[in-house]
Amino acid sequence: MQILALSVPILAVIGIVLVIIFLRKYTNNERMALIEKGINRSEWLAGGGLDQNNLSLRLGFFLVGIGCGILVGELLREFAGFRPPVAYLSMLFLFGGIGLFVSYLIEEKRNKDK
Known part of the structure; x- marks a missing residue:
């Protein structure tokens, strides 16, 4: 131990x-x-690289996903009888990934509009 x-x-x-x-x-x-x-690195960033707006968007959606994952994990633990590590970790990864995927879709839409 x-x-x-x-x-x-x-x-x-x-x-x-x-x-x-x-x-x-x-x-x-x-x-x-x-x-x-x-x-030039500044040209690359302006041409679709990871600029500050995209980073903020990704981080924001990721953290919202993590928050939702904690909430749903708590609900699963409380009402469905899941064990705490399984409920929390599975929902953290699931909702964190969904948040990153949504930010990717929004970034792609922005890049298509440009």
């Missing part, structure tokens, strides 16, 4: 470090590809 209690924080820190490393590597690869193609 003590090994499990000790390994969870260690694995969490290792996971966070790996995510940061891979994000930095991806960003560097992306910049190198833009340099090879001769594209």
